[in-house]
Amino acid sequence: MRADTILALAIVSAAAAWLAWRAVRQWRARKDRGPDCANCGH
Amino acid sequence: MTATAGPERPTATEPLRVAIIGNPNTGKTTLFNALTGLRQRVGNFAGVTVERVEGAFRMPDGRRVAVLDLPGSYSLSAGSPDERIALEVLLDRDGQHWRPHVVLVVVDACHLERNLFLASQVCELGLPVVIALNQFDMAAEQGITIDVPELIHAIGVPVVPTVASRGEGIEPLKKALFTAAELPPPARRFTLPPEIEASLAPLVTHLERGGLARGPAEMEALRLLGVRRGEKHLAHIPDLARELDAARDAIRAVGHTPEREESEARYGWIGEVMQRTVRRRAAGTETTSDRVDAVVLHRLGGPLVFLAIMALVFQAVFSWAAPMQDAIEAVIHWLGALVAAPLPEGDLKSLVVDGVFAGVGSVLVFLPQIAILFAFIGVLEQSGYMARAAFLMDRVMRRVGLHGKSFIPMLSGYACAVPGIMATRTIDDQQERLATIMVVPLMSCSARLPVYTLLIATFVPALPLLPGLDLQGATMLAMYLLGTVAALAVAALFRKTLLRGPVRPMLLELPAYRWPSPQSLWVSVWQRCLLFLRRAGTVILALSIVLWALATYPKTAVDPSLPVEAQHEQQLAHSALGGFGHAIEPAVRPLGYDWKIGVSIVASFAAREVFVSTMGTIYGVGAEDDAALQDRLRRETRADGAPAYTPLVAVGLMVFYVFALMCMSTIAVTIREAGGGRLGWKWAGIQFAYMLALAYGAAWLTVTAGRALGFA
Known part of the structure; x- marks a missing residue:
């Protein structure tokens, strides 16, 4: 596999992991703070 | 430290802590902005979702001041969550250990009598108090003269006249905060039998x-x-x-x-204070506000003015944003080329160009639209027109079985459904509140704006209709009206079936008209833009990268004899995203959509604007040149050579987005606000299901009726 493909896949994995972590964090925080929203900052 | 210890003084190293409190509509937030500028931090009070905004400023001699904006309250007695929080902070019982050194009470000079109720309660808390007599200019215009030295004498605390919207009185107010911190705290001024x-x-x-x-x-x-x-x-x-x-x-x-x-x-004591300090011009004198209201609140003229204002807003979103949008697009293209130039041909370059720049870039170009929309909303709110809009709508709201108070959460829904749903907390009746929660997401929020704008700009021509209004602006206005009318109709249905109950009258106070403060306007627009940019740089960036991977892998052996564009198309069709898209295509085919729109709709469950970035990524991956997304959509053809996207499909798609609940945050907030637990899930489930059914049905009807009428 080419080096740039490996780097691209690493970036994709990091993005996917961050999205999953964010979803879990928001779900856990929903009782205290409410979900984060794009448009209002809540 | 608790309320037992009496007033506290700031030490040499800590800032002076000032809590701002006041009735709603006193210009409290404008004053807060005038004091702190952009140095603000937005969060929540512990354990609740009431917003906690903290700011800071420095005196010319370097002394620091931390300012906390408490929720708007009419008194410290009532039972709303907002008022309870204000009292807990002032008594240092909220567990955050932020005991104010000074309390700044913002009082509306035009409504001094009602405002003094809260002020007098605060004066009894054993904390130094300063009163900002705000909107002093409006009071003068209304013929109200206030004897400030006499008022200081009557209440026993420093009183500073201010016009926060113009920054007047801010410097004396800052000095008064430090003076008050050195004074003994005020005490109750009236005696009981x-x-x-x-x-x-x-x-x-x-x-x-x-x-x-x-x-x-x-x-x-x-x-x-x-x-x-x-x-x-x-x-x-x-x-x-x-x-x-x-x-x-x-x-x-x-x-x-x-x-x-x-x-x-x-009130007995307040009446005495009013007699000693306030003089009014003879009754019957008509103010400017009265003259404007004669037109704006007129039975026939009022709704026409409302519609004209809305048309102006949506037309401006198109016309004014276009040059700025072109500039942003050019910068993104230039930046994309600059970053991609040193990279060798391959997956990494494709990720950067087709994933990151095509995905995030396609959403970023809508920044001017967001800024213009929120600038207008800010002007309408600050000028006092929004309260008139609520008043105009009260008649309609009552007819559909909702309280006039429901209109404010619904108006908030134009920005975002999440604060709109949270604003239903002001509605006392549980049935009315639930009915409002169920329909707030039908109001077109700003996340739909990129979807509408992309489709309108691509498929609707800018034919002039009326002076200052063309077909593009009118289409956008129609989408917003469609959502609003649907919200009212659905509310009426809920109130006649699952959520029956009596309708109560509303008391609404109409604030005097005032010029919006440029600084406050700038702060609110800037904060919205920052949120939009943060969103583009985080969630949309990450989703674009993941969607690029799904559109690129697994790699398939493409036929090298085909033209390059067809090779790309073949690879895309065999990718994971293509496979998923083809699987769901039968579900979206009746609406006239191909698998690419189907995939973009599914991806936009994370956030509506992801529809645009997904289209950007899909067409970035599948295209040879770097033409803008709009051109690619116009050029896209089906297997039979017919255009894949027609104006009819675009209108149907917009109608789908008007009604569909494509927002995880809204679902989460409905679960909590509708009672949490099983009850919350039940209402969120009903909301999601009815909105999806409505979206699908209305989009199908639009396309079917359009075809029957001979449109493509």
């Missing part, structure tokens, strides 16, 4: 034993007489309920009504 004082004495002593200083104990004793529920911040005091009952019995025994004692005594 001796028999009431005697009846209250045991309760005051009990509260003092429970840790309150003399002043707050007296204020709490009087306040508690009219309060019926348990008080969290006093829960640590044993036998409080028994002492309170004893005090109420004693007051009844001497022929008084305990529930009315506080308001009667306080």
Whole structure:
């Protein structure tokens, strides 16, 4: 596999992991703070 | 530190802590912005979703001041979550250890009598107080003259006239905060009949034993007489309920009504203060606000003015944003080329160009639209027009079985459904509140704006209709109206079926018209833009990268004899995204959509604007040149050579987005606000299901009817 493909896949994995972590964090925080929203900052 | 210790002074190293409190519509937030500028931090009060905004500023000599904006409150007595939080912060019972050194009470000079109720309660908390007599200019315009030195004498605290919207009186106010911190705290200015004082004495002593200083104990004793529920911040005091009952019995025994004692005594004193300090011009003098209202609130003229304003807003979103949008697009293209140039041909370059720049870039170009929309909303709110819009809508709201109060959450829904749903907390009746929660997401939020704008700009021609309004602006207005009318119709349906109940009249105070403050406007637009950019740089960036991977892998052996564009198309069709898209295509085919739109709709469950970035990524991956997304959509053809996207499909798609609940955050907030647990899930489930059914049905009807009428 080419080096740039490996780097691209690493970036994709990091993005996917961050999205999953964010979803879990928001779900856990929903009782205290409410979900984060794009448009209002809540 | 608690309220037992009396007022605190800031040490040499810590900033002066100032809490701002005031009635709603006093210009409290404008004053807060004028004091702190952009140095603000937005969060939540512990354990609740009431917004906590903290800011800071420095005096010319370097002394620091931290400012906390407390929720708008009419008094410290009522039971709303907002007012409870304000009281808990002022008494340092909220667990955040942010005891203010000084309380700044913002008072509307035009409505001094009502505002002094809260001010007088705050003055009894044992903390130094400064009063900002805001909108002093408006009071003068309305013929109200206030004798400020006499008012200072009557209340016993510094009073500074201000016009926060123009920054007037801000410097004297800052100085007054430091002066007040050195002064002894004010105390109650009125006396109660001796028999009431005697009846209250045991309760005051009990509260003092429970840790309150003399002043707050007296204020709490009087306040508690009219309060019926348990008080969290006093829960640590044993036998409080028994002492309170004893005090109420004693007051009844001497022929008084305990529930009315506080308001009667306080308003009695306020009446005296008003007589000493306020002079009014003879009644019957018509103010500018009255003259404007004669048109704006007219039975026929009012709705026409409302529609004209809305048309102007949506037309401006198109016309004014276009040059800025072109500039942003050019910068993104230039930046993309600059970053991609040194990279060798391959997956990494494709990720950067087709994933990151095509995905995030396609959303970023809508920044000017967001800024223009929020600038207009800010102007309408600050000028006092929004309150008139609520008043105009009250008649319609009552007809559909909703309280006039429901219109404010629905208006908030134009920005975002999440704060809109949270704003339903002001509605007391649970059935009315639930009905409002169920329909708020039908109001077109700003996340739909990129979807509407992309489709309108691509497929709707800018044919002039009326002076200052073309077909593009009118289409956008129609989408917003469609959502609003649907919200009212669905609310009526809920009120006649699952959520039946009587409709109560609304009391609404119309604030005087005022010029919006440029600084406050700038702060709110800037904050919205920052949120939009943060979103583009985080969630949309990450989703674009993941969607690029799904559109690129697994790699397939493409036929090298095909043209390059067809090779890309073949790879895309065999990718994971292509496979998923083809699987769901039968579900979206009746609406006239291909698999690419289907995939973009599914991806936009994370956030609506992801529809645009997904289209950007899909067409970035599948395209040879770097033409803008709009050109690619116009050029896209089906297997049979017919255009894949027609104006009819675009309108159907917009109708789908008007009705569909494509937002995880809204679902989460509905679950919580509709009661949490099983009940919350039930209502969120009903909301999601009916909106999806409505979206699908309306989009299908649009396309089917359009075809029957001969449109493509």
